[in-house]
Amino acid sequence: MTEKNNTNSYTPVIGLEIHVQLKTKSKMFCDSPNNPDETVPNTNICEVCTAQPGTLPVANKEAIRLGTLLGLALNCKIANSSKFDRKSYFYPDLPKGYQISQYDKPIAEHGYLDINVDGVVKRIRIRRAHLEEDAGKNIHPEGLGYSLVDYNRAGTPLMEIVTEPDITSAKEARIFLEELRNIVRYIGAGSADMEKGTMRLEPNISVRKPGQQELPNYKVEVKNINSFKFAEAAIEYEIQRHIEMLSEGQTPKQVTMGWNEKASQTVEQRSKEEANDYRYFPDPDLPVLKLSEEYISNLKTSLPELPAAKRQRFKEEYALPDEDIQNLVNWKELTEYFEEVVSEIQAWIQADRSKEDLLKLVKMAANWCLQDFSALLNAAKINPSESRITQENFAELLKHIADAKISVTAAKQVFAKMFEHGGEPDHIIEDLGLSQISDTAAIESAVDQVIKANEKAVLDYKAGQQKSFGFLVGMAMKELKGKGNPSLVNEILKKRLE
Numbered sequence: 001m002t003e004k005n006n007t008n009s010y011t012p013v014i015g016l017e018i019h020v021q022l023k024t025k026s027k028m029f030c031d032s033p034n035n036p037d038e039t040v041p042n043t044n045i046c047e048v049c050t051a052q053p054g055t056l057p058v059a060n061k062e063a064i065r066l067g068t069l070l071g072l073a074l075n076c077k078i079a080n081s082s083k084f085d086r087k088s089y090f091y092p093d094l095p096k097g098y099q100i101s102q103y104d105k106p107i108a109e110h111g112y113l114d115i116n117v118d119g120v121v122k123r124i125r126i127r128r129a130h131l132e133e134d135a136g137k138n139i140h141p142e143g144l145g146y147s148l149v150d151y152n153r154a155g156t157p158l159m160e161i162v163t164e165p166d167i168t169s170a171k172e173a174r175i176f177l178e179e180l181r182n183i184v185r186y187i188g189a190g191s192a193d194m195e196k197g198t199m200r201l202e203p204n205i206s207v208r209k210p211g212q213q214e215l216p217n218y219k220v221e222v223k224n225i226n227s228f229k230f231a232e233a234a235i236e237y238e239i240q241r242h243i244e245m246l247s248e249g250q251t252p253k254q255v256t257m258g259w260n261e262k263a264s265q266t267v268e269q270r271s272k273e274e275a276n277d278y279r280y281f282p283d284p285d286l287p288v289l290k291l292s293e294e295y296i297s298n299l300k301t302s303l304p305e306l307p308a309a310k311r312q313r314f315k316e317e318y319a320l321p322d323e324d325i326q327n328l329v330n331w332k333e334l335t336e337y338f339e340e341v342v343s344e345i346q347a348w349i350q351a352d353r354s355k356e357d358l359l360k361l362v363k364m365a366a367n368w369c370l371q372d373f374s375a376l377l378n379a380a381k382i383n384p385s386e387s388r389i390t391q392e393n394f395a396e397l398l399k400h401i402a403d404a405k406i407s408v409t410a411a412k413q414v415f416a417k418m419f420e421h422g423g424e425p426d427h428i429i430e431d432l433g434l435s436q437i438s439d440t441a442a443i444e445s446a447v448d449q450v451i452k453a454n455e456k457a458v459l460d461y462k463a464g465q466q467k468s469f470g471f472l473v474g475m476a477m478k479e480l481k482g483k484g485n486p487s488l489v490n491e492i493l494k495k496r497l498e
């Protein structure tokens with residue numbers, strides 16, 4: 001499973017440390033609001049999270065539940081007994097002078113996450129996942145010559161996830177991150193938004209020399225990465241930098257680098273701390289965290305369908321292309337919407353149509369979700385559930401296309417109107433006069449007129465010129481004001497020309 005025996009080339013060794021902010025009402029150890037969107041500094045604070053003397057932390061039940069759920073979703077063993085420790089260091093955004101974290105007894109250990117790299121499943125082992133609190137934020141206003149501290153984030157709950165160094169490329173790291181983000185969202189543990197900082201990544205990177213079996217004797221950590229794109233770019237940059245140094249007989253320094261977005265490169269920040277610099281010790285203010293087997297197994301049963309299982313089911317039930325499935329599953333709310341449209345389709349199709357018809361409509365639903373609908377949602381910056389198009393009306397429109405009641409081009413107009421104002425497709429089709437003509441008699445009469453008026457084209461066609469047929473179809477469509485059912489027009493014209 002791991003590529004340890006690659007003797008001919010340099011092999012990257014990548015481990016990831018990821019912080020996921022848990023979506024709770026209040027902070028990890030006090031009842032101050034946990035709101036990542038708060039813009040007014042130092043409003044969501046209290047005596048506990050600003051470390052006033054004599055205050056005591058109380059662990060947040062919901063944070064423990066979400067942390068356990070995430071551990072289970074990552075196939076970890078959940079500890080019946082874990083504890084909180086103090087990680088001591090000084091920084092202005094850390095009012096207590098220590099962070100409450102979990103050191104030698106984390107809540108979750110020994111898990112894994114399977115990722116799909118170009119059709120090949122690769123297992124990335126999870127070393128541990130633990131609960132901790134976040135620090136505040138130091139703000140350095142430009143040109144003022146001093147800094148400010150905002151404690152709104154101080155004490156908000158985090159789950160830190162640490163992988164084994166099983167990742168061997170920047171691309172694998174990105175795929176892992178995307179899958180982790182999906183899982184966090186599917187189980188409702190958080191928004192896992194790298195741009196907004198509710199999911200933060202610190203990869204550590206080193207490179208094995210050709211033929212080297214053991215792990216390299218150094219590793220470089222990278223910070224300040226705030227998108228999947230930058231994660232891939234920063235890791236790739238480091239890999240190339242290490243290979244260059246190693247090939248010249250040098251060893252990269254064990255340091256923490258920062259990703260500089262503008263320069264598209266990493267820059268050295270500081271030397272890396274060792275665990276013993278933090279003087280970890282058990283927090284005497286917090287009891288041992290005990291979770292019963294019953295609590296853990298109840299949470300395990302409550303896990304929803306996870307992204308990997310959903311992808312598998314979409315493949316089996318709907319026979320959609322892999323890329324469509326991936327794109328749907330990557331947007332949780334769109335996937336839910338899509339499935340509701342599909343169940344509307346299933347409700348009326350069962351009676352009179354074949355499985356093949358059903359799959360055709362499901363494919364059509366996926367295409368409309370991923371193309372027109374996604375484009376409109378993205379432009380309006382809203383989620384599917386906030387759109388004015390109900391799942392029922394969405395399905396209805398697809399049915400009209402399948403029944404050739406309207407053309408695809410006309411359907412796009414109707415869809416845009418539905419998105420803008422809501423409403424039923426039938427009414428909009430009528431209002432806009434977009435109904436497609438499938439009345440055979442009307443089409444026959446139009447075709448006959450066209451044949452009469454275009455003798456030369458008819459003769460050319462009979463002499464073997466295929467493009468004259470296209471011309472005649474165009475003329476017939478014009479006669480029908482663009483509303484003729486194209487396949488019927490083709491069929492009738494062909495018959496009349498024989």
Ligand SMILES: [Zn+2]
Pocket residue numbers: 027030031032044045046047048049050155
């Ligand atoms: Zn507080």
